[in-house]
Amino acid sequence: MNTPSTAQVPSQATAANTQPERVEITCADGVRLQGHFLQAVGHTAGLPVLISPATGVKQHFYLRFATWLAAQGHDVLVFDYRGIGLSRQGRLKDCRATLTEWGQQDQVAALDWLLQRSGRPQVVLVGHSAGGQMMGLLPNHHRVSRLVGVAASTGWMRKMRPAFRFKAVLGLRCIVPLGTLVKGYAPTAMVGLGENLPAAVGRQWGQWCAAGGYATNAVRHLPEQDFHAAVRTPVTVLYAADDDIANTATVADLLRTWPAAPKQTLRVTPTEHGLKALGHLDWFRQSHQAMWPLIARAIRGDALV
Template sequence: MTYLTQVLPTAGGHKITARLYLPQAESQAVVIIASATGVAQRHYEDFARWLSCQGYTAVTFDYDGIGESVDRHVKRSQATMLSWARYDCPAVLDYVAQTFPQQRRIWLGHSVGGHLLGMMDSTDRIDRAITVAAGSGYWLHNSPPTKRVAWLIWYLLVPTVVPVAGYFPGDRLNIMCDLPKGVMMQWRKWCLHPRYVVGVEGEALAQRFASVDIPITALRFSDDEMMSRRSIETLHGFFTGAPKKMVTIEPADIGQKRIGHIGWHKNRYRALWERYILDELAA
């Protein structure tokens, strides 16, 4: 099965690129896969194809300034994380609502893809959400492997390199991928505040998080080198109006030695999908 590529207009005037994976039989629901920061949608292809084989329509997309949604050099992108929430996510929801008006819509957000739920103007068109390894980026609450280097990234690397280059040259630094300047500088501010995005952006955004009332299941990996339990609990604590539960997954639970923050969407983790995600999709 191949995917269909869709170029979607946004209210911000730019376009983003999405991929559509259709099941052979009647679709049970639409699963929108919202990527982690710096992880292009192509990396979720194994998982998206598997979803289609289980009878779900899967939609992946690249945020403005990443992957297939880069229409010129990334340094020219005006994107921020808030613009991803304001323009890119609603554009995907518009497309899904118009194309599959009778289908349930499930938001599956990896890392920042889970954060964006609380930053959108509305989640009324989403029926339920699954977050994966999504936690506050406040650096002192990161898991130890990341906390040991986070201070270097946020206090030295980003404020030195980004203003000079005009973007974050992640490909050259072997840290994520190239990212727009606005994304990286905004993220830096959030990661230096104990209350992360809510602490920086203020009460209006806190109320947006609180207004989300769809059921949220948070999947946490015990060996996540970036997100600690505390960081995940902090982020989901902002969703005060949503029914929530957290599921902690040990690598041994799925016959693996390691899961980590990135990679759960590759074929080798199919046992994780079958054991922990299928039931949540059907709930």
């Protein structure tokens, strides 16, 4: 049974001392991403933290959590992937970004930026959903001290409960592909799947979730780009009992993609933390800040049970 942490959310005065700094991150292929950096308040208590967003979720969704985390003594970077939020350039229908590039280019560049800015040898990666699924695409994965996957899984449709599987297949394999043909971008917002996405990102998202194994599908038959077997970074995945996407089976499907990594999971029951629901997205909402100390404990590598 999970017990709520006694860690406290900082006062408004403390949080106000941490002002996000708008920064630019240049990827190896020349694409420029936009992010926000928050410097640790007071004594730096732990490693820097890179927050990698979920698919179709803008960086601003995480800024309150990032501000709180900086008040706990961590330097923090959060960013938008290419084609999303502040990193989108021009019309979405003209964006040729792929989901593969979000891992091989964007996460790699964000990690390198934070390493350089902080001067530390490693950082902790807090990956929300897709943000925690692509470690096997990062050639610099060894610079990640710990991966904390929040609601991270492969989203393998076959392992979802039947009613939600039907909705996922209808949305990602039927409505979104057809909408892409008409609009030139993936209209994921119309089916409640976050911000609209570049066309190729939407297509790959549906394909990877249908196939299982998620990012392994990007590097199949490309051994020089496949780092899944080499990952030895300790992995902790937190997922909610009421999450239709990240469930016990889809989380296990993700963890099998890193066979050499030490792994632990924690299935969280919302009511045990004073919450009516948690689901896939609510972990980072201010209304659900009761979960933030648990994430912080995972970042520090503390025992969770």
